[in-house]
Amino acid sequence: MKRWPIVRALVRKDLTLFFRNRFFAYITLLGLVFYIIIYFVMPKAVDETLALGVYSAALPEAVHAILDAEAVTYQIYESDAALRAAILDGDAPAGLVFPPDLMAQLRAGQKPRVDVYLAASTPPEMRDVYVAVVKGMALALGGQPLNIEAHEITLGPDMAGQQIAPRDRMRPLLAVIIIVMETMGLATLIAEEVQGGTLRALLITPMDVRDLFVGKGIMGVGMTFIQAVLVMGVTGGLRQSPVLMLVALFLGALMATSIGFLMASVSRDMMSSIGWGIVAMVILSIPAFGVLFPGTVTAWGKALPSYYLIDTIHRVANFAAGWGDVWPNLLILAAINGFLLWLGVAVLRRKFS
Amino acid sequence: MTQQAAIIAENLTYTYGALTAVDHINFTVAEGEILGFLGPNGAGKTTTVKMLTGQLTPKDGRAQLLGLDITQHTQAIQAQIGVCFETTNLYEQMTAIENLTLFAELFGVKGFDAGALLARVGLDGRGKDHVATYSKGMKQRLMVARALVNRPRILFLDEPTEGLDPVSAEAIRALILEEQQRGVTVFLTTHDMLEADRLCRRVAFINQGKIVALDTPHNLKQRYGQRRLRAQVTAANGDLETREIVLDAPDTPRAVEALFSREQVVTVHSEEASLEDIFIQITGRGLV
Numbered sequence: 001m002k003r004w005p006i007v008r009a010l011v012r013k014d015l016t017l018f019f020r021n022r023f024f025a026y027i028t029l030l031g032l033v034f035y036i037i038i039y040f041v042m043p044k045a046v047d048e049t050l051a052l053g054v055y056s057a058a059l060p061e062a063v064h065a066i067l068d069a070e071a072v073t074y075q076i077y078e079s080d081a082a083l084r085a086a087i088l089d090g091d092a093p094a095g096l097v098f099p100p101d102l103m104a105q106l107r108a109g110q111k112p113r114v115d116v117y118l119a120a121s122t123p124p125e126m127r128d129v130y131v132a133v134v135k136g137m138a139l140a141l142g143g144q145p146l147n148i149e150a151h152e153i154t155l156g157p158d159m160a161g162q163q164i165a166p167r168d169r170m171r172p173l174l175a176v177i178i179i180v181m182e183t184m185g186l187a188t189l190i191a192e193e194v195q196g197g198t199l200r201a202l203l204i205t206p207m208d209v210r211d212l213f214v215g216k217g218i219m220g221v222g223m224t225f226i227q228a229v230l231v232m233g234v235t236g237g238l239r240q241s242p243v244l245m246l247v248a249l250f251l252g253a254l255m256a257t258s259i260g261f262l263m264a265s266v267s268r269d270m271m272s273s274i275g276w277g278i279v280a281m282v283i284l285s286i287p288a289f290g291v292l293f294p295g296t297v298t299a300w301g302k303a304l305p306s307y308y309l310i311d312t313i314h315r316v317a318n319f320a321a322g323w324g325d326v327w328p329n330l331l332i333l334a335a336i337n338g339f340l341l342w343l344g345v346a347v348l349r350r351k352f353s
Numbered sequence: 354m355t356q357q358a359a360i361i362a363e364n365l366t367y368t369y370g371a372l373t374a375v376d377h378i379n380f381t382v383a384e385g386e387i388l389g390f391l392g393p394n395g396a397g398k399t400t401t402v403k404m405l406t407g408q409l410t411p412k413d414g415r416a417q418l419l420g421l422d423i424t425q426h427t428q429a430i431q432a433q434i435g436v437c438f439e440t441t442n443l444y445e446q447m448t449a450i451e452n453l454t455l456f457a458e459l460f461g462v463k464g465f466d467a468g469a470l471l472a473r474v475g476l477d478g479r480g481k482d483h484v485a486t487y488s489k490g491m492k493q494r495l496m497v498a499r500a501l502v503n504r505p506r507i508l509f510l511d512e513p514t515e516g517l518d519p520v521s522a523e524a525i526r527a528l529i530l531e532e533q534q535r536g537v538t539v540f541l542t543t544h545d546m547l548e549a550d551r552l553c554r555r556v557a558f559i560n561q562g563k564i565v566a567l568d569t570p571h572n573l574k575q576r577y578g579q580r581r582l583r584a585q586v587t588a589a590n591g592d593l594e595t596r597e598i599v600l601d602a603p604d605t606p607r608a609v610e611a612l613f614s615r616e617q618v619v620t621v622h623s624e625e626a627s628l629e630d631i632f633i634q635i636t637g638r639g640l641v
Contacts, residue, residue: 008458017446197442201456203408204406
């Protein structure tokens with residue numbers, strides 16, 4: 001008997017059941033809209049200017065001149081209290097308070113006190129930058145600028161002035177969320193098929209268990225791939241090397257299907273599938289947070305299968321990486337998928353029998 | 354002319370760990386025959402059906418359906434059988450038509466008419482409703498309809514009328530007889546002895562995994578049952594009393610003569626043993 005009509009009937013049945021499950025139907029459609037909205041709501045550029053608030057009862061012209069010369073945007077406040085309030089309200093990230101007799105103290109050889117106000121959210125590396133700015137100003141005001149010439153040499157792609165926008169760093173996370181949502185849907189379909197006994201009815205037809213896996217595989221890969229391509233397309237993720245990105249997304253969809261099979265083997269119904277799905281989402285999202293917040297995920301992130309998908313999406317979409325740059329990622333991802341798929345099919349076969 | 358066997362079970366055995374669910378059972382079912390497979394819960398009925406339909410591989414023995422070994426030609430046999438399970442297992446979020454069409458596609462049935470099949474089971478007009486909205490009786494009728502999608506040569510019905518209202522149960526019984534008229538072999542698993550008595554040419558009693566009796570209901574009653582004459586008579590004080598006379602006994606004629614000559618008989622009924630009485634007599638246990 002020809003297998004394709006059987007597989008086609010199974011896929012059609014699964015699509016019908018998927019979209020008649022209100023939870024998954026809504027979460028799929030609303031999710032797509034939501035992910036795209038999140039992307040466009042996120043900042044599309046990185047603000048690289050150093051902003052400051054400044055107060056002094058009598059700000060010397062020399063300080064004005066130095067601040068104007070630095071790559072700093074600053075705003076003069078009328079009082080110390082106004083500057084503090086601006087920082088607390090988030091209007092200014094940091095503030096400098098100069099004593100009114102700054103120049104007199106410098107001329108007398110004293111060490112004038114300059115208060116550096118910092119917002120609680122200022123990251124440690126930026127705190128040091130603000131203090132360094134003050135020290136540099138002090139040297140210039142004292143007529144003793146550092147007698148060196150700093151020459152910048154950027155190793156690797158120079159991102160100065162073209163930092164990756166937060167929205168673009170978000171893309172890999174969106175891809176992982178889509179993938180995990182589909183694993184939940186697929187796992188629910190399979191678990192309910194076993195629990196409801198409909199699988200028994202299917203297995204007493206000319207359908208083979210292989211047809212069942214092929215059908216579920218087409219459904220899982222298809223649903224995930226289409227959604228991921230849609231979101232990547234709308235958010236501009238396919239502009240760089242579209243074929244390479246499509247291959248990466250296809251491998252990601254295959255990973256979703258494999259993990260869906262594994263989750264189905266330990267799930268009894270929709271609630272348990274969602275429970276396992278949340279665990280999978282947390283684990284698989286970790287490398288994506290490493291992209292969002294560089295430095296937070298170290299080498300151990302490479303132990304997670306999603307790392308190779310996320311890294312590929314990030315590098316292709318944001319750094320114009322090509323096949324030569326990411327082929328090891330794709331190869332590792334394909335190998336992991338092969339293993340996960342084999343494992344998922346094996347454990348599900350046991351459950352079916 | 355000898356009728357060909359549709360089902361042959363030889364030493365069919367299945368064990369779940371240390372528990373022997375089906376213990377070397379032997380039987381044949383002729384083409385076009387309805388065989389009742391009777392026994393209490395846990396006797397091994399469903400396990401037998403699972404082996405005969407290729408859901409379980411026998412641990413010992415073999416089963417042939419339509420001349421083919423079920424373990425070697427599972428798919429070829431499954432294409433020619435219909436199975437109605439003991440528990441409802443329909444796609445509840447799909448309509449009845451969608452359920453039937455799915456299985457028609459899996460069986461490769463050309464020109465399938467879901468409406469006509471639904472009409473046969475009394476569900477015409479409800480085909481586009483989601484199965485979740487159906488009553489238990491309607492779901493059971495749909496289960497039977499699904500088992501008929503591929504016009505099977507052998508029909509396995511596992512407790513098809515259990516828990517149903519009389520109308521639904523009667524509709525399903527009528528359908529079983531229709532299929533038998535069409536030449537379909539029916540393997541009917543039930544613990545409803547009246548149903549078995551009415552529908553089946555032969556019945557097999559299974560108890561603790563073994564077939565303890567296999568014959569026509571008439572022969573079983575002849576062999577194991579006692580025919581009785583039950584009469585109501587008016588006693589001397591005017592009350593109604595019951596008298597019972599065992600038929601087929603040496604002194605039956607004399608007892609009957611005495612009843613009518615000495616008593617004032619009001620009503621007389623003949624009674625024969627039910628299959629349930631016989632089952633209890635053979636196994637020492639009831640059917641539930």
